[in-house]
Amino acid sequence: MESIRHWNDAPLKWETIKLFSERARPLEIFIENKSKYALELTEDFLDSGQRVDSTFTKSIAPGSSWLTLVANKPPGMSVGGGLKYKLQQTKYILYLGFSNPCLGGHKTFVCLSDVEQTAKWAYQEAKDGFFKSCSFEECRAIAETAPAKYCPSQRIVFTVDKS
Numbered sequence: 001m002e003s004i005r006h007w008n009d010a011p012l013k014w015e016t017i018k019l020f021s022e023r024a025r026p027l028e029i030f031i032e033n034k035s036k037y038a039l040e041l042t043e044d045f046l047d048s049g050q051r052v053d054s055t056f057t058k059s060i061a062p063g064s065s066w067l068t069l070v071a072n073k074p075p076g077m078s079v080g081g082g083l084k085y086k087l088q089q090t091k092y093i094l095y096l097g098f099s100n101p102c103l104g105g106h107k108t109f110v111c112l113s114d115v116e117q118t119a120k121w122a123y124q125e126a127k128d129g130f131f132k133s134c135s136f137e138e139c140r141a142i143a144e145t146a147p148a149k150y151c152p153s154q155r156i157v158f159t160v161d162k163s
Contacts, residue, residue, distance in 0.1 A: 049079025
């Protein structure tokens, strides 16, 4: 399957894009599910910042993607958080961590595991923003940065597929 990270995202309201792009630390989080399993969100955590758009989905079907916009809360200067997904019909749990701190560059974390952790743990494990890959049996998860579409910052792309 061809990568879907450059396809058009769901339409966003102009007011949302304007609010998002004016924040000090905006960050686009894009999740693409190239696996054969649905991803069910079981926990989300925002340490700092807030979700700027109103699109929120608890499930990402195979072959689908989801974009959310997060940014600092005024007058805050950073945004960071974590997401925890269950890969349906498997024992796998997908952990995603992200941060756009006041000082330093973007931070990411990705992990596929059968061990219970929290979304906060995924956030705390986010280190540098370099490419990351994690394989567990027949699945693989990737974290990488890409040019942003709605802000001058970056887009963090998390991809789940077969290894």
